[in-house]
Amino acid sequence: MQLLPHKVGPVTLMRRLGTDGITESFLGILDEPAGKTVLVRRLIPGILKHPGRVADLDARLGDLLGIRHPSLVPVLREVSAGGERLVLEDWTDALSLERIIQWCVKHKQSVPHNVFLNLAAQICNGLEALHSRPGPSSGTEAVLHLALHPGSVWVGHDGKVLVGSFGLFRSPVMNFKKDSGSGSMRLEYMAPEQTHLDQKLGPPTDVFALGALLYEILKGKPMFRAESNLQTIHRIRRAEVTTHLLEVREAFPGLDRVLYRALSLNPRHRYQRAFVLREDLRGLMAGFSFSTIAEDTRAFLAPIFMRTRGSDEPTSDTPIGIRTSEPALGRECTPLPQTDTGVLLLAGMGSGPSFGPAGTGPTLRPGTPLDAPARAAFPT
Template sequence: MATVYQVRHLGLRSTHALKVLSGDRARQDPDTQERFLREGRIQARLRHPNLVQVTDVVTAPSAGLVMDFVEGPTLARHCQEFGLLGQAGALEVFHQVLEAVGTAHRAGVIHRDLKPENIILGMDSRGRMQPKVADFGLAKDLGHEATQTGVVMGTPLYMSPEQIRSSKNVTVRSDIFSLGTILYELLTGRRCFHGQTNVEIMRRIQRGEFTPPEVAYPPIDRKLAAIVRRALEVEPEHRFASCEEFSATLEAASRAGTPRRSMEVPVVSVPAPAHGGAQQEEAPTLPPEPGRPEGLTSTFVRKSRVEQSLMSLVAVAGRFGLLGVLAGLLLVALLIVLAGLWTAGVSK
């Protein structure tokens, strides 16, 4: 386990994130320290705008990874507080995540712990939402494999069936499965697999038992629902072979009628599934991961709701232009004034 701190370089006056091991036992264990530094070496060689970059290490008083500081919430926290991103917003974020993970795959690295808690939503220089994939602590380096056969690593809610059996022999298609569970959440507002215990969750994953996206959230585009189902196939060979294929298939669906960008307003509530039954029971809408202290897997600075709203407004401005946003604000102000006049008239 590790903790991430916001730190400032006194000489350069720059802000960074510092990830350090938690607990005396972990800090004093040579094997744990080596795995931690291995995480840093993997992350340092991966360069992409949507990946958190490790820039340096410190060794005193214990090992620490110096990383890019990303100001923003995790994808999980954003969805908890503001609801769905909307179909266009979800796809815009997800395409960038696919590009980042694809970069890691081409470098011979499989993440093995992809989940909304490990994706941070920052902003790029043009004010657009820029997700960054973080936490390569469980990553598999195909050039230097250290995982023993039979060892299971990862977060049960997002693990592929083959990863549940053993984390040693996973391929890029295991990450594809995890990405499928993330896309499912982004489009439906519900977790794909759920249960009372981790054993129950993993059993459902291995059997492919989940509520179809179009049942969990009826407004979803049917082409997108089919793409999600393919990513969640139990057999790896039936999934997308790469992040590039996954992204290209989504692009084709967009060109066929699914909009990539629109001014969709995030919705806070999600309709319940249309049918009952064991597979159609209502799934939780992104609650915090049980037993996991906050701030352990991401560079996260909590913002107030006002700041988050302004952040979303800036994202819209970057996408549609400042004049469009100003026009929207003027329209909202006009509606508020009219509502006030109507209320005053009724009270008389």
């Protein structure tokens, strides 16, 4: 195991956060700008030994490096030093959706339906921000996420959602072992076509992963996870979701029809773009008040942030779950924009894609006064 801190080129790895089977993730500190905190994803040794993977990675990073959008975590740069390949992402002060789901399961709580729809619509906004851009380096018609799962979605205390931790290759199947458990690889969120290396991928690939993710937010359990990687892949290839959709119909009537289309085995039968799925989610909002959705979301998240911030941090053997400020490291963090999530939900639900210009929030240094919602979520 690598001793930390460990310097690689312009970044110092401070703490190991987890692994997804293809990369290891670390909290890192940049030399320039001095003290800037970043998420460092280090390619696991051996991943790039296969012929063609280096070119695939370079093309993928070329697509991601130029994307800036308020709903996406920026990929800042790629570092090659000392025989290692690192991908640096911006650091956000937020909880992963994975940790929120775990908290709900532990405390036997469910996500309120209006909060669920708010979070789901914002995830759609993030995916649409990707899908609306062609891949300049790969030549693809749309940039895909390729690895959407609860650990790649970040939620701020104000309910603002960011999508990040993009897949660096078309499928984690390239590195799985038939006799191992599902482990740290997120195979259960792949689309059926990702399990076949010769099938074309497109926006419906991410839509399938989104359908599986929405089921997990609602029910608190993965839809396709099995005892082994091979069994998980077999479940995905069959895409048998009838039993799961009956559970969804009982818990949230109407959502089952949305997930039925999102989780279709045939990509041509799914939603072809995330904003179309978002429109169907808007239809489920008829019984809720738009005027209180931001307040309801913050109220739901406040106890989760308070209790999670006081709990143990993830160990080196657990998946990434929280990105939190660490004044002791002299870090700066960029908070999520103070946006009314109710307005964001409405603005993002037009007849087609509707996105504002890219932007970033102000820099928050340790000791900066917090506003009222922040004080409620982060008591001192």
